Amino acid sequence: MQGIDLHTHSNISDGTLSPDALVKSAVECGIRMLALTDHDTMDGVELVRKTAQDHDIKIISGVEISSQWSRPATKKSYGVHIVALDMQQPEPLLDALAIQKKIRAERAKQICHLLKNCIGQDIYENVLAQVDGEADRITRTHIAKTLVEKAIVSRPQQAFDRFLKEGKRAFVKFDGLSLADTIQIIHQSEGYAILAHPTRYDLSATNVRYLIELFSELKGDAVELPSNSEPLSTRGMVDRMIEQFNLKVSIGSDFHGDNMPWIKLGNTPVPKVGQQGIWESFRSF
Template identity: 30%
Template sequence: MMKVDLHCHSNVSDGVLAPAAVAAYARKGGVDVWALTDHDEVKGIGAGRAAAAQQGMRFVAGVEISVTWANETVHVVGLQIDENNAALVQGLAATRNGRDARGREIARQLEQAGIPNAYEGAVKYVGNPDLLSRTHFARYLCEIGMCASTSEVFRKYLTEGKPGYVPHRWATLADAVGWIRGAGGIPVIAHPGRYPFDRTAEGALFDEFIGLGGKTIEVVTGSHTPDQYATYAEIARRYGFMASRGTDFHAPGEARVEFDKLPPLPAGLTPVWHDWF
């Protein structure tokens, strides 16, 4: 069975490894079709494409766009995009704008909570200075022993109501879906089980997404718990969504599921890649 992974990050955004190293790690995990989907940035796609060819993998050009919806951050993955599309490139640049100011405010709040020098510490982990993120702060707080894992840092310091949480207004859902479709790509709601929506709000998100031309959600992802695979498989069937799959890889040992352990899509779903090859 062909192993497809359509959600991965490199150090061009908030991953740890360069695109070529992610490609090698994915191939070692048995991946046959691989997408690089960095946050709000497409500059790693050229290196990713070349590395995938060297590793003998099919490559899918992708991106993950940060969206503000119902005052929460939602992520929309774009697959099979033209990374040189002007509207997409300009939209991503606008979405990235403000990350540094947000990072400095996160550091100020952490200092008030007794954690000094967090900005300088986070910047050490940044591969792309335009994409300072909460994940970089989380890695620094693990480095200095404040928490045992990045997920623990998020729970204690970087989510709403905690010291270090600074909201940021990203793109709209209409913007993200429009940029992806305008670049010839397929928009995908990333890890829908990760958002704090009840069923009514989640349904409203899916309805708006469908109205904008969206037809795909992630079902099997490293950001879902195993029981959520079945939950979102059923939702995909109910709405008629195609299904996507990906580890949401950021670093070796940091993900819930490694490349070689992520299960296939449940039966009865139409994979988003069903007619690509």
């Protein structure tokens, strides 16, 4: 336990704990520095800060942004998540997130429409109820949970495998910000751009290396280290790329709560000797 977790989620997006409960759980776990990085929203940041006032824990502003990148050789577009941390002037990013929220809300409707053709029933209102009627908070996790509740599938992963992941009948691409625009807006907001879980996008090793190189060329700041559950060879590849492009590192659990019970809050990878943590540059305290 290092006491730092810079990638977590609350029920403001697809986590299960409230921001208040997340902070209290983090304190119990011995975490001293926490970033709430909900998908395309910073609505929970002030809530965690309020709870943290009563505890010995430092809160870093954060958000996980859905973005896109492509390789000129193939022109195929890929999704990628960029974690933004420690914004000092968040207004440019908040403006961009307002657009992302509209895209997320429309995407949810499109997915549910496609699902209706697959399963013969409209589950949109059921999904909407999970997020207190706020459509811009809907993620595929909420849709998968509804499919489980409706007994269409037996577990959330089955919902992705049958309907929701790329190539399946109800997949709808999140057509969000480009990688270049994402990094630029984060920097305009005086924050740091972190490449989240680089080896979890179902990419070939060649494409992972290309992505990290592109991220570096676009002036990204740090790469999130692979989780402790990933193979040592995967960690070794990422470590070599970090060194090659002189990037800093970030550590986060990607905690979601009961949605992903195998991921534990505060269970983060240990940086190698010589790797510089992005948290060493934070200005929020």
